Amino acid sequence: MSRSGLLALAALLPVSLSQLVGTNIAENHPTLTWQKCTGTGGMLNTSGIVIDANWRWTHQGATGTTNCYTGNTWNTQICPDGKTCAANCAIDGADYAGTYGITTSGNALTLKFVTVSQQPNIGSRVYLLAPGSQTQYQTFNFNNQEFVSLLQFDVDVSQLPCGLNGALYFSQMDADGGVAKSNGANKAGPKYGTGYCDAQCPRDLKFINGVANSQGWVASPNDTNAGTGLMGTCCPEMDVWEANSISSAYTPHTCTILGQSTCTGTTCSAPNSTQGTCDQAGCDFNSFRMGNTSFFGPGLTVDTKQKMTVVTQFVGNPVNNIRRFYVQNGKVIPNSQSTIPGRSPCDPIITRVTGNSISDSFCAAQKTAFGDTNTFASKGGLATMGKAASAGMVLVMSLWDDHAADMLWLDAPYPPTKSPSAAGVTRGTCAANSGQPQTVESQNANAQVVYSNIRFGPLGSTSTAPAN
Numbered sequence: 001m002s003r004s005g006l007l008a009l010a011a012l013l014p015v016s017l018s019q020l021v022g023t024n025i026a027e028n029h030p031t032l033t034w035q036k037c038t039g040t041g042g043m044l045n046t047s048g049i050v051i052d053a054n055w056r057w058t059h060q061g062a063t064g065t066t067n068c069y070t071g072n073t074w075n076t077q078i079c080p081d082g083k084t085c086a087a088n089c090a091i092d093g094a095d096y097a098g099t100y101g102i103t104t105s106g107n108a109l110t111l112k113f114v115t116v117s118q119q120p121n122i123g124s125r126v127y128l129l130a131p132g133s134q135t136q137y138q139t140f141n142f143n144n145q146e147f148v149s150l151l152q153f154d155v156d157v158s159q160l161p162c163g164l165n166g167a168l169y170f171s172q173m174d175a176d177g178g179v180a181k182s183n184g185a186n187k188a189g190p191k192y193g194t195g196y197c198d199a200q201c202p203r204d205l206k207f208i209n210g211v212a213n214s215q216g217w218v219a220s221p222n223d224t225n226a227g228t229g230l231m232g233t234c235c236p237e238m239d240v241w242e243a244n245s246i247s248s249a250y251t252p253h254t255c256t257i258l259g260q261s262t263c264t265g266t267t268c269s270a271p272n273s274t275q276g277t278c279d280q281a282g283c284d285f286n287s288f289r290m291g292n293t294s295f296f297g298p299g300l301t302v303d304t305k306q307k308m309t310v311v312t313q314f315v316g317n318p319v320n321n322i323r324r325f326y327v328q329n330g331k332v333i334p335n336s337q338s339t340i341p342g343r344s345p346c347d348p349i350i351t352r353v354t355g356n357s358i359s360d361s362f363c364a365a366q367k368t369a370f371g372d373t374n375t376f377a378s379k380g381g382l383a384t385m386g387k388a389a390s391a392g393m394v395l396v397m398s399l400w401d402d403h404a405a406d407m408l409w410l411d412a413p414y415p416p417t418k419s420p421s422a423a424g425v426t427r428g429t430c431a432a433n434s435g436q437p438q439t440v441e442s443q444n445a446n447a448q449v450v451y452s453n454i455r456f457g458p459l460g461s462t463s464t465a466p467a468n
Ligand SMILES: *[C@@H]1O[C@H](CO)[C@@H](O)[C@H](O)[C@H]1NC(C)=O
Pocket: 036, 043, 044, 045, 130, 131
C-alpha cells in the first residue's frame, strides 16, 4: 500500500484506537502460588506473573510485524508524536520461558539473566496479578491497624555475582496499569504489564498512561535496548529486597505526590537532589555499609551460598519502623546492628548511629553520619511511605544490571568521587570497577534469581516468624 493510501485509511479509523494489543504471540501468564496469612490460618492463592510492557515486541497495528521500536530507537514515521505513536502501535504477547527466561513452578519464580533466542534478552521485571485477574494487579497494604504486617519469602541469591541485583519491591503503580488515567488510550493494561513507576521517576518507559514516550527520545549511549524520553513516571517505592550474593539492602523511597504521577524536566528527580517528586536515594539498611562486614555474604552469618528466608516487618500504622530478620537452616538471625560512629554538626561529642531497623531517627542519624542530604525526610519519611501503602502497592520482582552506576551503590565503593574509606562509601566487597553490564552480561550470562514461598500477613502469622 502506498504511503498516501495508508494515511487515507488512517484518517477513517476511529480515534480511540490506542496502545494496541498485538495478537501475533499468545499471552499466557505463568502462575505462582503465594499465601495470604490471617493469623489463624492462611489462604493459598494463585496469581499470574506478567512481564513489564517495556520488554515486549512493539509493532505497527495489532497483527503487523513492522517494528515501532527497534533496539533503542523509535520509528519516527509511525511515531511522529506520542499520541499518534500509541494509536499506531501494539505491544504483543510474550514467550515467557523461551524469550525472557521466566519460569514458575508451584510457589517458585525463576528469573534468568541472559536468555538467547532470536536476540539476547537481558533480565526482566514482572508483576503479580490479582488471583484470577488479567485486569488488576494484586495490591498490598503493609500497614496494619491491629497487627504488624510481615512479608516473608525464600530467596536463593547464590547465583548472583557483583553488579547484578535480584530485587523484590512494592511500587505504588495503579492497580489497573494506568488504564483509567489513559482515557481509553491504553488498551493493554495489566495483562500486558503496563503502568510501571518508581521513585527514580524512570524516563525509559516506552508508554506512560497510553501515550508513547517517543517525543524527545534519546537512545542510550551504552545500552542497546534503552533510551530516555521527555516523560518520567514517579511513585513511592518500598524496596523490600535488593541483593546479590555479596550485598543486600532494604530501602523505603518516598515522594511528595502519592500514587503514579508523570514528570517532565525538574519534576523528575535527579540523584541526590532535593528537587523533583521523589526521594531517589532512599533510606537504606545495608549491613556492610552500616559497619558489619562479616554479616551477609558467601560463608558469612547469613550465608548466601544457601537458601534463606527473608522476613521484613512493617511496624505501626502508618509504619514507623521497618525490621528485618533472616531464617536459615531453621535458625532465626536478627539483622546486624549498626556500628557507625555518628557525627553531629553542633556537637563535638561523637554519638553513634544505632539500631538494626529503619525508623525516621535512624535515617536522620545515618544521613548525618554519611554526609548525605536527607531527601527521605524532606519527601515525607516513613509516614508518607505508610500512606502510600494504605492505598495499596504492587509487588514487583526483577533481575537487572545497571547501565547508570554498575550497581556500585549496592555492593562496592560509591560514589567513585569519594574515598572508599570515607563514612558510608563502601557497601560491599565488590571492586570499584566491577558490575559493568558488558562484562557481567558476557561472563555471568547464566546468573539467575529464585523467589519462592511468598507469604504476607500480620506479624507472627507465618510459621517461622518470631513475634517480636
Ligand atoms: C485467596 O483465595 C481465597 C480462597 O480462594 C479467596 O477467598 C481470597 O479472596 C483470595 N485472596 C486474594 C487476595 O484474592
